[in-house]
Amino acid sequence: MDIGIVGGGIAGLSVALALSQRGHRPRVYERGAGPTTMGAGVTLWPNAGLVLDELGLLPDIAAVGGRPMAMRRLDPAGNALGGIDITLLDRLMGYPTHTILRRDLLAVLLDHVAQAGIEVVYGHRAVAIDLDDAGRAVARFDNGAAIRPDLLIGADGRMGSVARQFVAGENAPVYQGFVNWIGVASGAGALVDDVAIQDYWGIGERFGCVAVRPDLVYWAAAEARPLSAAQQGDTDLRAELLDRFGSWAGPVSRIIQATPAQALRLIAVHDLEPLPVWSRANVLLVGDAAHAPLPTSGQGACQALEDAWHLGRCLDEAGASLEAALQRFTRIRAPKTAQLTQQARGFAQGLFATDPEVCRIRNQQALAADPVQHVRAMAAGWGQGLEAGGARPQG
Numbered sequence: 001m002d003i004g005i006v007g008g009g010i011a012g013l014s015v016a017l018a019l020s021q022r023g024h025r026p027r028v029y030e031r032g033a034g035p036t037t038m039g040a041g042v043t044l045w046p047n048a049g050l051v052l053d054e055l056g057l058l059p060d061i062a063a064v065g066g067r068p069m070a071m072r073r074l075d076p077a078g079n080a081l082g083g084i085d086i087t088l089l090d091r092l093m094g095y096p097t098h099t100i101l102r103r104d105l106l107a108v109l110l111d112h113v114a115q116a117g118i119e120v121v122y123g124h125r126a127v128a129i130d131l132d133d134a135g136r137a138v139a140r141f142d143n144g145a146a147i148r149p150d151l152l153i154g155a156d157g158r159m160g161s162v163a164r165q166f167v168a169g170e171n172a173p174v175y176q177g178f179v180n181w182i183g184v185a186s187g188a189g190a191l192v193d194d195v196a197i198q199d200y201w202g203i204g205e206r207f208g209c210v211a212v213r214p215d216l217v218y219w220a221a222a223e224a225r226p227l228s229a230a231q232q233g234d235t236d237l238r239a240e241l242l243d244r245f246g247s248w249a250g251p252v253s254r255i256i257q258a259t260p261a262q263a264l265r266l267i268a269v270h271d272l273e274p275l276p277v278w279s280r281a282n283v284l285l286v287g288d289a290a291h292a293p294l295p296t297s298g299q300g301a302c303q304a305l306e307d308a309w310h311l312g313r314c315l316d317e318a319g320a321s322l323e324a325a326l327q328r329f330t331r332i333r334a335p336k337t338a339q340l341t342q343q344a345r346g347f348a349q350g351l352f353a354t355d356p357e358v359c360r361i362r363n364q365q366a367l368a369a370d371p372v373q374h375v376r377a378m379a380a381g382w383g384q385g386l387e388a389g390g391a392r393p394q395g
């Protein structure tokens with residue numbers, strides 16, 4: 001089948017690889033002039049590990065990514081608030097967790113896409129999708145080009161997806177009341193003691209540091225803010241960050257200092273309301289265009305990868321009926337991603353509470369939580385739908 005994919009991010013490239021491996025002919029259309037390098041890093045949890053393994057990417061991911069052993073929660077003074085053993089999660093789910101810079105993940109995907117002979121066409125911004133007389137979708141680009149593939153996949157992200165507009169008639173992202181500053185810190189020496197995820201919880205504020213190596217750490221700071229104050233002005237972001245987080249314990253201030261000022265970004269964090277319908281005619285949504293949970297889910301990129309894994313299978317299983325395949329895909333993917341979206345909203349509500357008493361109770365509960373139960377619940381939730389495909393629990 002000829003497949004046109006709008007958007008060359010994590011979803012678009014991984015879907016292209018999965019479908020090419022099953023004998024389809026995908027082509028990717030990306031609005032940027034080259035690969036997108038925006039963003040800091042992502043944690044690829046074991047459910048993503050399964051997909052990366054099947055796509056044949058795991059060794060290359062392991063070569064540039066980190067293997068975090070633990071996630072530790074702390075308060076701004078450095079007092080422990082519990083955490084989880086990531087090695088246990090990996091064992092339960094049968095695949096490794098990796099931390100990786102976004103540019104490195106994109107580079108691995110692009111390398112494999114090139115090896116598979118899949119063309120990525122840059123400088124193509126989709127501006128509209130309409131139906132021809134036969135009811136087949138036509139995607140039109142800002143440079144005048146148009147495509148009419150057998151299957152058109154919308155992988156054009158969360159903030160203004162043309163495909164989502166076509167399928168659902170709306171694509172308004174929802175501001176969820178907090179901003180993220182993101183960056184990548186690198187040092188001549190170690191910035192942190194070990195390869196771990198350290199999550200500092202304040203009152204209406206958070207600082208999460210994720211090590212790829214002890215001397216390479218991507219991070220996201222966050223603060224509850226009304227939308228009117230969420231846009232980036234001419235402010236000196238580093239000074240603002242040091243003012244807010246400079247006195248926090250551990251490596252926080254060191255990490256901010258080790259981040260080049262020009263690489264800092266401030267993001268008003270939006271998610272998308274879960275959609276019950278992901279396809280119209282021969283157009284299908286994947287990745288953030290279909291389901292964009294808050295970063296507090298830790299699962300956006302992982303779910304984009306899961307889309308790739310499921311879509312290949314759904315197309316195989318439905319045989320000649322594209323409609324049946326797209327409906328089956330939505331039936332499998334929509335409930336899991338909707339649940340993650342709601343969980344991420346609930347978690348964000350607790351994280352960005354501004355009442356000190358609410359935060360004190362939240363911290364107490366975090367400290368009292370059973371870490372093994374927590375890991376088992378994570379493994380059960382994130383493994384959902386992948387069991388039949390080879391999740392290999394190791395006890």
Ligand SMILES: Cc1cc2nc3c(=O)[nH]c(=O)nc-3n(C[C@H](O)[C@H](O)[C@H](O)COP(=O)(O)OP(=O)(O)OC[C@H]3O[C@@H](n4cnc5c(N)ncnc54)[C@H](O)[C@@H]3O)c2cc1C
Pocket residue numbers: 006007008009010011012029030031032036041042043044124125126127155156157158160161162180182220267286287288289292295298299300301302303304
């Ligand atoms: C601060 C932050 C931290 C995060 N941390 C994690 C994490 O730890 N783990 C995790 O799993 N996820 C994480 N995520 C989520 C993750 O980054 C996204 O879910 C993931 O990038 C989705 O991939 P995508 O390809 O669907 O969308 P995108 O990465 O947004 O890619 C969309 C692509 O489409 C292109 N495009 C857009 N519009 C058009 C158009 N009209 N025509 C042509 N091309 C177009 C864009 O240029 C882009 O290349 C985080 C997100 C944020 C904001």
